[in-house]
Amino acid sequence: MKAKPGDDVVLQCDSLRVSAITVLKWIRIDLQLEGYIFFFRENRGYENYQDPSYRDRVELKDPKMKDGDASVILENVTLNDTGTYECHIGYEGTHDLINIHLTVDPGDAAGRKDGGDMRGHLGLIAVSLTVVVLVVAGLVGFVLYRKGQKDRIHTN
Structure with a gap:
């Protein structure tokens, strides 16, 4: 997936299972971060488990995760957000894993929010x-x- 600096992107993660999601973890596998990109358990997100560089920039696309939609919105992407993301969806006794590679390319900066x-x-x-x-x-x-x-x- 590609984006330009300043864009908000949806990191897509859909489950085909009908079971309730008990844990959701988004991580960057190409970096050693202090925390998660996003962490959800017991029907709520835990901001204190997030890496500081992602705090206040990531939220669930659908807070109710209807139909297994565990996608998150990453706001105001920068070149540093380029990398490989993993979505871990946990259910009772099993889990799914989805990888997404995001490339943030400066390209034409004319559309940037901050002038870039x-x-x-x-x-x-x-x-x-x-x-x-x-x-x-x-x-x-x-x-x-x-x-x-x-x-x-x-x-x-």
């Missing part, structure tokens, strides 16, 4: 224009200096 990398591009453009102006001014100054030298030689 555009500030860096604008800064680079401003520096480039300044260099061009200085080079042109230097060339014009040099040409005028040389013309003044020639005029002085011809008048002497």
Whole structure:
């Protein structure tokens, strides 16, 4: 799955079982995190089990998890959210496991909520224009200096 920085994405996790979900754990398997992406047990989420970088950015798509929908919404994704996620759905005596790979690509930052990398591009453009102006001014100054030298030689 692909997203751009600033997007909200749905990490899809659907169970085909009709049993009630007793535990739901979302983890990042490519990182050693301090906690879970999302942890749910006893009919409620546990924010204190979440890794700090995901706190206040992840919620269940359907809080009632109707029809086995254990998907979560990851808000305001960043490049650091690129990785492989695992959804562990626990039932009485068994569980399901689903993997999702998320790629956050800066691409066209024009649609970003915060302006994103555009500030860096604008800064680079401003520096480039300044260099061009200085080079042109230097060339014009040099040409005028040389013309003044020639005029002085011809008048002497």
